[in-house]
Amino acid sequence: MPSVPSPSALEARRAVAERLKELRIEAGLTGQQLAGACGWHKAKTSRLENARTPPSDDDIRAWCRACGAEEQVADLIAASRSAESMYVEWKRKQRSGLQRLQASYNPLYRQTSRFRVYSPDIVPGFLQRPAYATALLSAITAFRGIPDDVEQAVEARTARSQVLYESHRSFSFLIEESVLRYRIGDRAAMSDQLNHLRSVMSLPTVSLGVIPFSDRRGIWPLEACYIYDDDLVQVELLNAEVSVRAPTEIATYIRAFNELRRAAVYGDRARALIDSASEAFA
Known part of the structure; x- marks a missing residue:
């Protein structure tokens, strides 16, 4: 197609x-x-x-x-x-494997101070543990039929996540409750991943909100998007990554992000949702 x-x-x-x-x-x-x-x-x-x-x-x-x-x-x-x-097919970005793709984001991360990330289906890459990332990137490799460099790609993804610990940056993550329950990898990988989400919530640079299944919301689930300062939005589709740079369109994504943030829960309520999901993988 x-x-x-x-x-x-x-x-x-x-x-x-x-x-x-x-x-x-x-x-x-x-x-x-x-x-x-x-x-x-x-x-x-x-x-x-x-x-x-x-x-x-x-x-x-x-x-x-x-x-x-x-x-x-x-x-x-x-x-x-x-x-x-603006519209770059994943097959072009991933044709030589995933390690190079992971490293390609490093310059963008270095120049960004404020990260806003929304994900409806998977744990955002910044927050992924090695076992979870291995399962996810292995699935992508198999689906795309690209060279298998998953081990190196996971190392690159883990290394770039160190920006979470840099005090001059801020990260606001919003995930749907479904992210906690979609099984990526085995039970041990999921348990480890959910434990990690609990731990990163305490980082001073990180805000993690979970949008519950049961609460009424003012905006529907959207496609995954990454907002870098107020300058760039990257939207992840099945076939491609879309880069949005027009100020009016960036403003629309920021408005949607703020609406989603109002639907999220934080702190103890978010931990309770993580704990509930963890019971399924115990």
């Missing part, structure tokens, strides 16, 4: 397509005339202008040259690359 770009990526792609169309109109060219000047079929011009096909760098250069707008090339190429990089 082909991957479908996120609404954010589609909107960014459409903005590039609109600008290309404006340049053609400003140059007084028909779609067929532009196609002739660029040396391609007129149908390609239509596909590019309607954002059905993303333009290559060479397409943009040819288009701007035909419209006498070479000064627009650099900005349009940058905008087009940004639009396409």
Whole structure:
């Protein structure tokens, strides 16, 4: 099945397509005339202008040259690359295994002071214990059919989690109660993982909220998302990771996160939910 770009990526792609169309109109060219000047079929011009096909760098250069707008090339190429990089398929990021992917996040973590993480289905990577991470990454490796470097990837994930103990950072985690009960790995792995959640709750840099099954809530469960300061949101889908950088869209995710936070419980109530889930794995 082909991957479908996120609404954010589609909107960014459409903005590039609109600008290309404006340049053609400003140059007084028909779609067929532009196609002739660029040396391609007129149908390609239509596909590019309607954002059905993303333009290559060479397409943009040819288009701007035909419209006498070479000064627009650099900005349009940058905008087009940004639009396409918003939606990155996991198969591209994971094709050489998982260790390199784990390490690729380190620069982003180093430059971030405030982390906000919501997960509806698994323990966030920052909080994963080795046995739990091994079971999860092994499942991903098998499902994707990628090289098996799980042991090295778990080591890299565990190492990067040391940012939790850096006093100049803050972490706000929200998890659905289902996270405590979905079995990833064997009983021992789950028991160890839940014990770890109890312990990290006491860290001064960490806030951990659990959204109960039973309480009424004002917002539905969403896809997993990671908010880095107020600058970037990464959304995890089955096929891809979507990077959101538009300020208005980041604001929407922050608003949703705050709504989810109001539905969560903390402290003793959160520990009680963890303890209840632990009984199933005793």
